[in-house]
Amino acid sequence: MPNISRDEVAHLAKLARLGVTDDELDTFAPQLDVILESVAKVSEVVGTEQDVPPTSHAVELTNVFREDEVRQGLTQEQALSGAPAAEDGRFRVPRILGEEQ
Amino acid sequence: MIAIAETLDYDEVLEHFDPVLGLEVHVELNTNTKMFCGCANVFGGEPNTHVCPTCLGLPGALPVMNARGVESAIRIGLALNCEIAPWCRFARKNYFYPDMPKNFQTSQYDEPIAFDGYLDVALDDGEVVRVGIERAHMEEDTGKSLHVGGATGRIHGAEHSLLDYNRAGVPLIEIVTKPIEGMGHRAPEVARAYVTALRELMLALGVSDVRMDQGSMRCDANISLMPKGASEFGTRTETKNVNSLRSVERAVRYEMTRQAAVLRDGGSITQETRHFQEADGSTSAGRPKETSEDYRYFPEPDLVPIAPSREWVDELRGTLPELPWERRKRIQDEWGLTDEETRDLFNTGAADLVALTVDAGAPVAEARSWWVQYLTQQANTREIELAELPITPAQVARVIALIAEGTLTHKLAREVVQGVLAGEGDPDEVIADRGLQVVSDDSALLAAVDEALAAQPDVVEKIKGGKVQAAGAIVGAVMKATKGQADAKRVRELVLERCQ
Structure with a gap:
C-alpha cells in the first residue's frame, strides 16, 4: 500500500531542485498518494501469480545499434544559439553551489 | 582553510587494522563517435564543436547505441573473465549538475553488461594476486566545466562557470572490483598494481588510449579499515581525482593513515567523497555521499534492451588478442628470461620496444640491455616514458649491428645514441656528421x-x-x-x- 509522507515529498522536491512551500507540501503529499494508489491498482490486476514482467519499453525490440560513424553535428554558434548566456564558446551558467558530482 | 588531518604511522595502522579496498576505474573508449550520437569522440578541440541535439539534451532528440561501444564493453568483460549478461538495459541516473545537459546520466544500474569476473595482478616481487571484479558497466562521460572568478579556478569562490560539452556522451566503461581484503601492508601496492594491470589490458584490447593524464582512465578508491580480527567492514570513504598510477598508491596509503588516526582517537569515519591532492599526497573532504536511492534510477525508456546472442559473444571472444599475462609468459619462455629479468623488462615498459628491436634484427640480449638499462636511464633523466624517447627500435637495432661489425665501440655507440636522441637523425647520419666511426683501416x-x-x-x-x-x-x-x-x-x- 503506497503511502508517501510529507517528508518524502519534501526530499524529492529538494532532489529535483524545486522550491516547494509548506502549504504546497500539504497539498501535494496527499495528491501524490492518490496517484500512487491508482498506479498500485495495476499491480493488483497483474497479480503475483501471473507472469507479467515489468517492461520499460512498449515495443519488444532489442539490439538497436548504429554504426560507429561520425555524423555532422552542430556548429559552436548553433549549439550556443539557444543558450541564455555564453562566453568563450562555452555555455555560461550561474555560480554552482556545492561540490562536483 | 583546509585543516591538516592527523595521520597515524603506517606500521602502527597495520598493527591494529586491516584495510579493505574497492576500486572503481572509468575507462573512456576510443570509439570514433560518442555512445548515443554520431558526434566525434576526440580529446580537446574548440569547445562545443563536437555536439548535437542528442548529447546536448535538446527536446525531442533520441539516443541510439553505438555498436562498437557495446562490442568494446563485451570484449572488456570477457578479458576480465566476467559473465556477459544475456539481457540488460541502460538506466537514467538523475541528478542536477551543469556538466550533464540532460539532467541525467545514461548509465547502467542493476543490470550491468558484464559481472562476476577477476583479474590476476602481478606485484613488484612477482607474486600474483587475484582481484575479483564485481561488474563492468557502460555509461557516458560528462562535459567539462571551467570555474571563473575564483582565485584558484575551483568551484569555491567562483562567480560563474563555463561548460564545454565536447566530452558529454563519450562512452565510458566503469569497472568495479569486489572488496579487496587481506592485503595488509601491501594494500596500496595492490591498488597500483591492479590499475597498472587494467591499463595494460585495455591497451592490449585496443579499446582505449588509457591516458590518465588526459582523463581517459580515472580511478576512484574506496578505502575502509576494520579492527584486526573483526569481520564487518568499517565505514568507507571514496577518494576521487586519483590521476596517475603512483597517486593510486599514495592515496590509499594516506587514507589508511588518516582513518586510523580518527579511529584510534575514538572518532568515526564519515562516509564521504574525498579529493586527492596531487601536491602533498593527502585527501580532503568533499560532499557527503548520496545514497543511490537519491539518484532515482529507472530503466532508460529511449533505448531498447541489449541482448547479446551466444554467437555474438563467441565471435567477440575470438577477437581477443593475446592478453598481457599470456604475452609475459610467452616472452619469458621464448627468450629464456629469469623472473627478475622478465619483471625488469615489463616494469620499465621495454617489452614491446625490445621485441621490435629483435624484429629489426638485433639479438635479444643486446636489445634488452640497451632498452632496460641505458635507454631506461635516459628516459628517467628526461622524466618521460621509455616509449617517448625519440629513438626507434630500428635505430637501436642499427646501433647494435654497427657494434657487432666493429664500426662502433660501445662508448662510441652511446655517443651515437645521444646524437639520435638529440634529433640529429639516424645512427649513420650521426656517425657521419660527428665523425664517430671507429678507425679500423x-x-x-x-x-x-x-x-x-x-x-x-x-x-x-x-x-x-x-x-x-x-x-x-x-x-x-x-x-x-x-x-x-x-x-x-x-x-x-x-x-x-x-x-x-
Whole structure:
C-alpha cells in the first residue's frame, strides 16, 4: 500500500531542485498518494501469480545499434544559439553551489 | 582553510587494522563517435564543436547505441573473465549538475553488461594476486566545466562557470572490483598494481588510449579499515581525482593513515567523497555521499534492451588478442628470461620496444640491455616514458649491428645514441656528421702510429729492448690523435709490429 509522507515529498522536491512551500507540501503529499494508489491498482490486476514482467519499453525490440560513424553535428554558434548566456564558446551558467558530482 | 588531518604511522595502522579496498576505474573508449550520437569522440578541440541535439539534451532528440561501444564493453568483460549478461538495459541516473545537459546520466544500474569476473595482478616481487571484479558497466562521460572568478579556478569562490560539452556522451566503461581484503601492508601496492594491470589490458584490447593524464582512465578508491580480527567492514570513504598510477598508491596509503588516526582517537569515519591532492599526497573532504536511492534510477525508456546472442559473444571472444599475462609468459619462455629479468623488462615498459628491436634484427640480449638499462636511464633523466624517447627500435637495432661489425665501440655507440636522441637523425647520419666511426683501416692507423713512434724515439727504444708495457704510451698518443675512434687493441698490435 503506497503511502508517501510529507517528508518524502519534501526530499524529492529538494532532489529535483524545486522550491516547494509548506502549504504546497500539504497539498501535494496527499495528491501524490492518490496517484500512487491508482498506479498500485495495476499491480493488483497483474497479480503475483501471473507472469507479467515489468517492461520499460512498449515495443519488444532489442539490439538497436548504429554504426560507429561520425555524423555532422552542430556548429559552436548553433549549439550556443539557444543558450541564455555564453562566453568563450562555452555555455555560461550561474555560480554552482556545492561540490562536483 | 583546509585543516591538516592527523595521520597515524603506517606500521602502527597495520598493527591494529586491516584495510579493505574497492576500486572503481572509468575507462573512456576510443570509439570514433560518442555512445548515443554520431558526434566525434576526440580529446580537446574548440569547445562545443563536437555536439548535437542528442548529447546536448535538446527536446525531442533520441539516443541510439553505438555498436562498437557495446562490442568494446563485451570484449572488456570477457578479458576480465566476467559473465556477459544475456539481457540488460541502460538506466537514467538523475541528478542536477551543469556538466550533464540532460539532467541525467545514461548509465547502467542493476543490470550491468558484464559481472562476476577477476583479474590476476602481478606485484613488484612477482607474486600474483587475484582481484575479483564485481561488474563492468557502460555509461557516458560528462562535459567539462571551467570555474571563473575564483582565485584558484575551483568551484569555491567562483562567480560563474563555463561548460564545454565536447566530452558529454563519450562512452565510458566503469569497472568495479569486489572488496579487496587481506592485503595488509601491501594494500596500496595492490591498488597500483591492479590499475597498472587494467591499463595494460585495455591497451592490449585496443579499446582505449588509457591516458590518465588526459582523463581517459580515472580511478576512484574506496578505502575502509576494520579492527584486526573483526569481520564487518568499517565505514568507507571514496577518494576521487586519483590521476596517475603512483597517486593510486599514495592515496590509499594516506587514507589508511588518516582513518586510523580518527579511529584510534575514538572518532568515526564519515562516509564521504574525498579529493586527492596531487601536491602533498593527502585527501580532503568533499560532499557527503548520496545514497543511490537519491539518484532515482529507472530503466532508460529511449533505448531498447541489449541482448547479446551466444554467437555474438563467441565471435567477440575470438577477437581477443593475446592478453598481457599470456604475452609475459610467452616472452619469458621464448627468450629464456629469469623472473627478475622478465619483471625488469615489463616494469620499465621495454617489452614491446625490445621485441621490435629483435624484429629489426638485433639479438635479444643486446636489445634488452640497451632498452632496460641505458635507454631506461635516459628516459628517467628526461622524466618521460621509455616509449617517448625519440629513438626507434630500428635505430637501436642499427646501433647494435654497427657494434657487432666493429664500426662502433660501445662508448662510441652511446655517443651515437645521444646524437639520435638529440634529433640529429639516424645512427649513420650521426656517425657521419660527428665523425664517430671507429678507425679500423690499418693504413690510416699506421700513419698515426708512425707519427707517434717518430715523436717518442725513447719509447721505441724501450719497446725494442723488450719493455712491451711501454707500448701503452704510444697507444695512448694514437688514441688521442684519433679522438678515441681507433680500436685500441688493433693499435697496440700495430705498435708492436712496427717495433720488431
